[in-house]
Amino acid sequence: MSRSIKGLMVKDFQLMRSQMKFYFIVMMLWGVVMASSLNMVFFAGYNALICSFLLVSTFSYDAFENGYAYLFTLPVSRRDYIYEKYMFGFLLTTVPFLLVSAVCWAALVIRDSGMHFGVYCLSVSTALPMAYLMLALEIPLQIKFGQEKSRIVSMLLIGGMSAAMGLIGFLSESVGVAEFLSGIAGFGIGGVAVLVAAVVVVLLMVSYRISCRIMEKKEF
Amino acid sequence: MIRLNNVVKRYDNFCLECSMEIPAGQVTGLIGRNGAGKSTAFKAILGLIRTDGGTIEVFGKDAAALTQADREQIGVVLSDSGFCSYLTIRDYLPVLSAMYADFSRDKFTADCDRMGLPLKKKIKEFSTGMKRKLQILAALSHNARLLVLDEPTAGLDVVARDELLGLLREYAEDGERSIVISSHISSDLEGICDDVYMIENGKIVLHEDTDVLLNEYGLLKVTKDQFAQLDQTYLLRTKEESFGYSCLTNQRQFYQDNYPSVVIERGSIDEVITLMSKH
Numbered sequence: 410m411s412r413s414i415k416g417l418m419v420k421d422f423q424l425m426r427s428q429m430k431f432y433f434i435v436m437m438l439w440g441v442v443m444a445s446s447l448n449m450v451f452f453a454g455y456n457a458l459i460c461s462f463l464l465v466s467t468f469s470y471d472a473f474e475n476g477y478a479y480l481f482t483l484p485v486s487r488r489d490y491i492y493e494k495y496m497f498g499f500l501l502t503t504v505p506f507l508l509v510s511a512v513c514w515a516a517l518v519i520r521d522s523g524m525h526f527g528v529y530c531l532s533v534s535t536a537l538p539m540a541y542l543m544l545a546l547e548i549p550l551q552i553k554f555g556q557e558k559s560r561i562v563s564m565l566l567i568g569g570m571s572a573a574m575g576l577i578g579f580l581s582e583s584v585g586v587a588e589f590l591s592g593i594a595g596f597g598i599g600g601v602a603v604l605v606a607a608v609v610v611v612l613l614m615v616s617y618r619i620s621c622r623i624m625e626k627k628e629f
Numbered sequence: 630m631i632r633l634n635n636v637v638k639r640y641d642n643f644c645l646e647c648s649m650e651i652p653a654g655q656v657t658g659l660i661g662r663n664g665a666g667k668s669t670a671f672k673a674i675l676g677l678i679r680t681d682g683g684t685i686e687v688f689g690k691d692a693a694a695l696t697q698a699d700r701e702q703i704g705v706v707l708s709d710s711g712f713c714s715y716l717t718i719r720d721y722l723p724v725l726s727a728m729y730a731d732f733s734r735d736k737f738t739a740d741c742d743r744m745g746l747p748l749k750k751k752i753k754e755f756s757t758g759m760k761r762k763l764q765i766l767a768a769l770s771h772n773a774r775l776l777v778l779d780e781p782t783a784g785l786d787v788v789a790r791d792e793l794l795g796l797l798r799e800y801a802e803d804g805e806r807s808i809v810i811s812s813h814i815s816s817d818l819e820g821i822c823d824d825v826y827m828i829e830n831g832k833i834v835l836h837e838d839t840d841v842l843l844n845e846y847g848l849l850k851v852t853k854d855q856f857a858q859l860d861q862t863y864l865l866r867t868k869e870e871s872f873g874y875s876c877l878t879n880q881r882q883f884y885q886d887n888y889p890s891v892v893i894e895r896g897s898i899d900e901v902i903t904l905m906s907k908h
Contacts, residue, residue, distance in 0.1 A: 413697055416728035423720040424713070470713050478710035479764075482675050482777075484700035484728055628678040629710070 413485045417493040421467045425501070428463060435459065436509070449513035449522075450529065454536025457506040461540040461547070464498040465559075468551040478629035487624040491552070495617055498544040506537060531598070538609045545609075545616035553623045630655070630688065630775055630807040636673055637682035638831075645669045645831040648683075653774075654804040656797075658822035658839070659811040660898055662906050666831040667811040668708060671779045674809075675705060687775070701729050704768030708780040708811075711760050714753030718746060718763065729771035737770040744789070757784035765793050769800055776800070778810040782817050790814070794821055815898035819843060825898065827905055834905055837879075846896025847881030848904070849874075855891055859884075866904040877904040 410418075436459075439452060471477060481487065510533050517524055546566065550559035593601060631651040638645040645666045651657045659667050672678045674685060676692055685692040688699055712721060718741055725732045741748060744762045752760060761784050768776055776797070782790045798821060801808055812818050818825060819839060827835035837846075851859060852873040861867075863880035877900065878884060885893055894900070 411697065412728055412730070416724045419727050420713070420716070420721075420724045423716055423724070427715060470715050474714060475710040476713050478672070478677050479705070479707050479712065481677060482703070482705035482707065484697045486697070489697075626679075629672070 411489065413483075413489045414493045414496070416483070417485060417490060418497055421493070421497045424467050424470050425463065428466060432459070432463065449517050450532040453506070453510040453513045453533040454539075456509040457502055457536045457540040458543060460505045461498065461502045461543040464494065464501055464544065465547055465551055465556070467494070467497070469556045472555060475629065477627075481629060487627075488621055491548075491617065491620045491624055494548055494620075495544065495613065498548065499541070502540045502544065503537070506533075506540070538605050541609045541613060545612045549616055549620045549623060552620050552627070631674055631809060632686040633670070633674070633683065634686075635683035636670075636680050636685055638669055638673055638678060638680050643669075643831055645673065647828065647831065647833045649826055649833065649836075651807050651809050653807055654801075655823045656801050656808045656810065656821055658818035658825040658898075659809060659828060660815070660818060660825055660902055661811075661828040662902065663813075665828045665906075667828055668779055669831070670828065671707070671777055671809075671811070674777060675703075698730075701731070701771060702774040704771065704773035704776045706761070706764040706768055706776075706778040706781040708783060711764050712752050712767070715751060717749050717751055719748040721767075722748075725767065725770065731772040733770055733772070737766060740766045740769075744792070758786065758789060761785055762789060762793065765796070769796060774806050776806070776808040776810070778808060780811055780813065782812055782814055790817065797821060815902070818898055827901060829906055835901065841879075842896050842898065842901065844896075845881055846877065846879050846901065847884065848894040848896065848900045849876040849878060849884055849888075850892040850894070851876065855888070859888065859891075868904055875904065877901065 436456065439455065471480060480490070513533070514526070514529055517529065546563060547559070550563050550566075553559070554562055593604065596604060630653045631649070633647055633649045635648055636645065643664075643666070647666070647670055649657075649659075649670070659670065661667050669678065673680050674687065674692065676695075687695060688702065690699065718738075722734055722738070725737070726734055738748065741763070744766065746755070746759055746763055746766070752763065755763065761781060765778070765781050768778070778797075781797075782793065785793065794817060797808060797810075800806060801821075808821075810818065810822065822839045824836065824838045825842065826833050849859070849864075850870075850872065854873075856867075856874045856876070859876070860883075861876075863878045863883055864876045865879055866877040868875045877896075879896075881893060881896065884891060
């Protein structure tokens with residue numbers, strides 16, 4: 410890891426430290442609610458999405474009071490900055506997800522829920538690709554539009570994607586969605602996991618390239 | 630150390646067109662009114678804006694091709710940007726340590742202490758002057774070969790200004806390091822700069838050694854009759870006043886010798902800015 414990326418990681422970690430109190434309070438409250446209903450699978454997945462959103466706040470801190478200008482006078486290239494955001498977003502999403510998932514599993518074992526470990530892993534891990542896709546969507550939007558506008562644009566995009574999914578569902582018979590899904594199911598759990606991972610990696614790479622291009626064009 | 634060759638940057642209502650050279654071991658001042666293009670020139674040097682023409686070299690390389698190691702050799706103060714306000718100086722210590730191979734943590738914290746900058750207080754609670762001190766100390770903390778300082782003394786009281794200018798003089802003493810500095814406080818520049826560029830409406834209108842400017846430039850204050858009889862060969866600028874004319878010359882001695890009755894004041898950066906900007 411280059412010195413500049415390490416420095417940026419440390420900076421974002423320091424920024425996150427001030428957010429941690431808020432994060433822990435939210436997680437504690439949700440944890441109590443979820444533990445009482447034994448809905449630990451949902452809780453673990455929800456945690457991953459919350460963590461992916463935490464990355465957004467680091468962009469706001471960086472942009473505050475034209476902070477980007479000074480940031481890019483430090484020995485930090487624009488590509489370093491973007492690369493670090495994806496790396497930090499990955500860590501910020503994955504590490505708490507693994508920790509919270511382990512705690513939730515422990516809670517399920519203690520409460521003797523009877524859930525099989527494999528089923529649990531499969532259930533909670535569906536949230537992780539969603540969290541990574543949120544990163545792939547949010548990072549370029551944050552760089553392009555800033556916090557306020559990107560919120561509106563991401564809502565429009567998510568709304569548009571939901572509408573598209575609804576339309577596909579409505580037209581499922583004519584466009585052959587059922588056949589497509591049954592074809593994917595034929596790969597088995599392992600095959601589907603590899604397929605999902607590949608799609609997520611490709612989308613993250615596309616997102617990274619778009620983010621780099623947007624950042625290279627920006628002036629401060 | 631820095632060379633700007635016909636650099637052009639166009640905005641809707643403003644165009645920067647400038648050439649400058651800052652050699653190694655030189656302290657160069659950039660003067661001009663607000664909006665003249667000083668910050669735009671600094672941002673072009675630092676790669677914060679894309680230029681529309683010309684070339685910029687830093688350390689003999691295209692500014693866009695500087696490596697991380699090259700960029701570690703540059704310390705910067707910007708007039709409109711700084712450290713993230715939500716962190717403390719203590720939070721920034723590991724960041725600077727990670728980014729700069731030559732970051733002197735002990736010296737930096739000692740300097741912060743001496744300048745009255747609390748390590749554990751969030752930077753957003755600092756005054757403007759404290760934020761400026763922090764940027765200057767950070768720029769001086771990693772043994773940079775080049776300092777690019779846009780209004781580094783803005784918001785500082787007289788004592789802090791003197792102290793920081795002392796630090797900058799000390800920094801430049803080794804003869805290998807360069808500083809390019811802008812300030813609206815002319816006495817700061819007169820005391821520290823080897824030469825000054827004046828920028829007006831995005832164009833360099835004057836480049837002169839500070840010693841020449843202070844010793845050979847002068848401001849003539851003449852009545853209309855005196856002005857009519859004056860040899861105007863060495864007048865750079867003339868401005869009509871209630872009493873007659875104010876005239877800027879780079880040959881003060883000539884007018885002192887030949888027109889002993891004319892009131893002639895010594896040259897200063899303030900007068901150069903005032904006279905050169907009015908036309």
